[in-house]
Amino acid sequence: MFRNIEFQEIVYTIKESWQFGKSRQKRCILKGVSGVFPQGQLTGIMGPSGAGKSSLLNAISGFRSDGVKGAIKINRKDSCYITQDDLHQPLLTVEEIMSVACELKIKNPVNKATIINDILSSLNLTSRRENTAKQLSGGEKRRLSIALELVANPTVLFLDEPTSGLDEVTAAQCVRLLRDLTKQGRTIVCTIHQPSGTVLSLFDQIYVLAKGDCVFQGSPQTIVPFMASHGYNCPKHYNPSDYLIELCDAENEVISNLSEAINNGKSVISPTIDKETNNVIGFDVKNAVMSMLLDTPAPPKSSIVEKMKALKRFLQSDYAHSSLRQFLVLMRMMQTKIYRNRIALGIMLFHHIFCGAILGLIFLNSANDGERMFDHLKFSIAIVFFLSYTQIIVPVLSYPLEVKLVKKECFNRWYGLTPYYLALTFSRIPLQIFFNILFLTLVYWLPGLPMQWWRFGLFSFVGVIISLVAEGLGLTIGSTFSITNGCATGPMILAPMLGLAIYGFDFAAEIPLQMYALMKMSFLRIGVVSIVLITFGYNRDQLDCNYIYCHFDDPKVLLRYLRIEEVSLWHELTFLFGLMITFRVLLYFSLRKRLK
Numbered sequence: 001m002f003r004n005i006e007f008q009e010i011v012y013t014i015k016e017s018w019q020f021g022k023s024r025q026k027r028c029i030l031k032g033v034s035g036v037f038p039q040g041q042l043t044g045i046m047g048p049s050g051a052g053k054s055s056l057l058n059a060i061s062g063f064r065s066d067g068v069k070g071a072i073k074i075n076r077k078d079s080c081y082i083t084q085d086d087l088h089q090p091l092l093t094v095e096e097i098m099s100v101a102c103e104l105k106i107k108n109p110v111n112k113a114t115i116i117n118d119i120l121s122s123l124n125l126t127s128r129r130e131n132t133a134k135q136l137s138g139g140e141k142r143r144l145s146i147a148l149e150l151v152a153n154p155t156v157l158f159l160d161e162p163t164s165g166l167d168e169v170t171a172a173q174c175v176r177l178l179r180d181l182t183k184q185g186r187t188i189v190c191t192i193h194q195p196s197g198t199v200l201s202l203f204d205q206i207y208v209l210a211k212g213d214c215v216f217q218g219s220p221q222t223i224v225p226f227m228a229s230h231g232y233n234c235p236k237h238y239n240p241s242d243y244l245i246e247l248c249d250a251e252n253e254v255i256s257n258l259s260e261a262i263n264n265g266k267s268v269i270s271p272t273i274d275k276e277t278n279n280v281i282g283f284d285v286k287n288a289v290m291s292m293l294l295d296t297p298a299p300p301k302s303s304i305v306e307k308m309k310a311l312k313r314f315l316q317s318d319y320a321h322s323s324l325r326q327f328l329v330l331m332r333m334m335q336t337k338i339y340r341n342r343i344a345l346g347i348m349l350f351h352h353i354f355c356g357a358i359l360g361l362i363f364l365n366s367a368n369d370g371e372r373m374f375d376h377l378k379f380s381i382a383i384v385f386f387l388s389y390t391q392i393i394v395p396v397l398s399y400p401l402e403v404k405l406v407k408k409e410c411f412n413r414w415y416g417l418t419p420y421y422l423a424l425t426f427s428r429i430p431l432q433i434f435f436n437i438l439f440l441t442l443v444y445w446l447p448g449l450p451m452q453w454w455r456f457g458l459f460s461f462v463g464v465i466i467s468l469v470a471e472g473l474g475l476t477i478g479s480t481f482s483i484t485n486g487c488a489t490g491p492m493i494l495a496p497m498l499g500l501a502i503y504g505f506d507f508a509a510e511i512p513l514q515m516y517a518l519m520k521m522s523f524l525r526i527g528v529v530s531i532v533l534i535t536f537g538y539n540r541d542q543l544d545c546n547y548i549y550c551h552f553d554d555p556k557v558l559l560r561y562l563r564i565e566e567v568s569l570w571h572e573l574t575f576l577f578g579l580m581i582t583f584r585v586l587l588y589f590s591l592r593k594r595l596k
């Protein structure tokens with residue numbers, strides 16, 4: 001059902017970020033603004049930089065709810081939000097991305113091809129359908145963002161700065177396109193920076209904010225007469241919106257005068273039109289009729305009714321398809337994405353073969369040397385460190401950007417968190433196993449470890465588990481922090497773990513009990529102990545000795561020296577599994593927090 005979007009006395013408060021020596025203070029970004037965005041119209045939210053335009057759009061669309069107070073009347077299930085960043089899967093073609101959107105967003109995508117053709121041709125993207133998203137220009141990316149959301153035929157579209165970064169002609173084309181979409185009954189609200197006269201005239205309504213207050217709401221043609229009635233005469237040949245914004249930016253008094261006149265958005269300025277010439281000859285200040293003001297308040301609900309409603313909401317899926325179907329579509333999309341990234345695949349292949357060969361050559365034929373006890377330990381540490389570092393650093397650098405895309409798609413109800421999370425977890429495993437086994441084969445074979453299949457199998461299994469633990473940690477960091485903060489956090493977590501991994505190898509007998517407990521928290525330590533147990537335990541044959549006496553030629557002596565001869569590999573594996581699950585659970589909650 002089409003209805004106006006109405007909001008009343010919206011207050012948006014943020015907590016200033018913490019600064020050294022200063023206490024955290026609250027800052028009011030939106031100061032009780034009200035307004036109506038009429039159904040089937042194109043409304044532009046304008047204002048000086050920092051006025052709170054994006055904040056208002058985020059608050060009304062629900063993209064941001066923390067710190068937002070006030071009443072908002074909108075059918076969110078039928079709306080979508082298009083972010084400023086134009087985030088898409090860069091390696092998929094326009095057609096593939098549209099196809100994924102159709103499969104996830106349409107209940108019965110039987111005429112999927114027709115829907116895609118219609119939307120692409122109406123947005124002038126047909127000629128680009130075979131191109132990947134990263135090959136598109138800024139304007140094309142913007143149109144693709146709109147095309148993707150149109151698949152579900154939403155009645156309300158929110159767009160944050162759809163014209164930013166576009167030249168004047170492309171910006172006008174973009175706004176014209178939005179206006180055409182309103183002709184099909186859609187309500188479109190977007191933030192916009194100082195539009196040209198041509199672009200301004202394309203809007204049905206303008207909502208102007210200044211320092212968190214509403215200073216104008218109405219048709220663009222009424223800006224000049226409205227301002228003039230308050231003594232602010234817009235010079236001829238001057239863009240009225242520029243004049244209004246510049247005035248508000250310069251003088252606080254203007255903001256309070258205009259905001260009072262418009263009742264902070266509770267009034268709307270409508271044009272008086274001369275019937276003969278069809279020109280705007282004046283304006284009227286009307287109450288922005290807000291049905292929610294007229295609605296009689298519902299009687300307070302009992303907690304049982306509330307609980308039943310919550311249960312109903314839980315059982316009714318917000319999505320077009322079941323979680324299983326979402327998982328399968330996402331899994332296929334992620335696989336395509338992984339295998340299409342040929343450069344990354346090539347680098348990963350080279351990285352694993354090169355590092356495996358280098359490590360193998362450093363310890364070439366040394367695995368059976370009974371005099372090189374410390375080399376055996378260094379070898380185990382190097383393997384564990386390689387597996388961990390590789391798996392942590394890649395997601396720390398690449399995942400933060402993906403989280404933003406996931407946030408947008410989840411918000412627009414493409415899919416739920418659980419199917420996404422499962423697809424993310426399982427889609428990477430086959431390739432990860434392949435690369436790790438390649439590396440582990442080289443480092444097993446070149447140093448000359450015993451050619452026993454079962455031992456190699458265990459060695460590879462533990463290696464893969466270590467890399468999965470590390471990947472979980474890397475993804476958790478990537479989903480929680482930005483790239484910059486993640487780059488500091490990753491090594492900060494890894495460094496003590498590495499310290500614990502090598503701690504006490506030469507005085508194992510004297511390690512205090514508390515340190516043992518701490519060492520169990522380092523998956524690197526558990527990984528090193530597991531690798532040593534596999535390579536030197538399980539009745540490994542006597543090592544070579546070219547002297548009269550080699551203290552460590554009996555592998556059991558090495559295990560005893562490290563105080564791990566009684567340690568069970570399965571016990572260590574249980575800890576590794578425990579940490580793997582812990583990091584994956586942390587990843588889930590971190591994603592959930594971000595998506596909220």
Ligand SMILES: Nc1ncnc2c1ncn2[C@@H]1O[C@H](COP(=O)(O)OP(=O)(O)OP(=O)(O)O)[C@@H](O)[C@H]1O
Nearest residue numbers: 014016017029047048049050051052053054055056
């Ligand atoms: N999460 C946040 N944390 C800290 N400050 C914020 C946050 N969100 C908004 N602000 C501040 O609120 C003010 C309004 O921000 P907003 O992005 O809504 O402005 P805007 O009118 O869209 O500006 P611009 O046109 O420059 O994008 C800015 O001063 C901004 O720094």
